[in-house]
Amino acid sequence: MTASSYPSPGTRLIGIGLVFLLHIAVIYALVAGLAYRAVEIIRPPVETEIIAPPKPEKPPEPLPPPLQLAPPPPAFVPPPEIQIEKPPPPPQSTAITAVTPVKPVEPPPPAAPAAEPVRVLPRIDARHSQEPEYPPTSRRLGEQGSLVLQVLVDVDGKVIDQKLLQSSGYDRLDQAALEGIKSNYRFLPGTVDGKPQQMWYTFKFTWKLR
Numbered sequence: 001m002t003a004s005s006y007p008s009p010g011t012r013l014i015g016i017g018l019v020f021l022l023h024i025a026v027i028y029a030l031v032a033g034l035a036y037r038a039v040e041i042i043r044p045p046v047e048t049e050i051i052a053p054p055k056p057e058k059p060p061e062p063l064p065p066p067l068q069l070a071p072p073p074p075a076f077v078p079p080p081e082i083q084i085e086k087p088p089p090p091p092q093s094t095a096i097t098a099v100t101p102v103k104p105v106e107p108p109p110p111a112a113p114a115a116e117p118v119r120v121l122p123r124i125d126a127r128h129s130q131e132p133e134y135p136p137t138s139r140r141l142g143e144q145g146s147l148v149l150q151v152l153v154d155v156d157g158k159v160i161d162q163k164l165l166q167s168s169g170y171d172r173l174d175q176a177a178l179e180g181i182k183s184n185y186r187f188l189p190g191t192v193d194g195k196p197q198q199m200w201y202t203f204k205f206t207w208k209l210r
Helices: 009-041 136-141 171-184
Strands: 145-153 159-166 190-192 195-197 199-207
Touching (some): 145 171, 159 171
């Protein structure tokens, strides 16, 4: 075969293009035909409507009962008249009643206040008492002075407690007085309404050099 017997490239391209166009046309025809048949096959939807059942009829309302008129009131009957007899006035007495005056009741006199108990303070029993001994050191140093003591006197006249209320200024004199009063002194006990009672007694004691 000679070279002139083969088709040229341009001719081949034209042939291929025609074949391609032919295929496109066949495909289009098939698609268009199928679409038309699909449109014919699809039917329009069926519309349905739900009908509600009829409502029952409302029974008629009962008629109100007829009005009953109250009977007319009875005719007015006046009450019977009642006559009340007045009692006769009481007879007037001519007697004169004597009125005796009543004396006011006087309140009783107030009760007399209770008498206060009679208290008698203790006293030093000089017959059974003696002066305490002067402290030798205080005598040598010339110490002297006064102090105030308070003693508790028992019912038998003995001192059962003592207190120093005011110092003499010297401890030796104060201690000697406290010890001497308890051991060397006796008292007449105090009394309440004549009965001996324990009682405190305050007195002054003096230390003085002679």
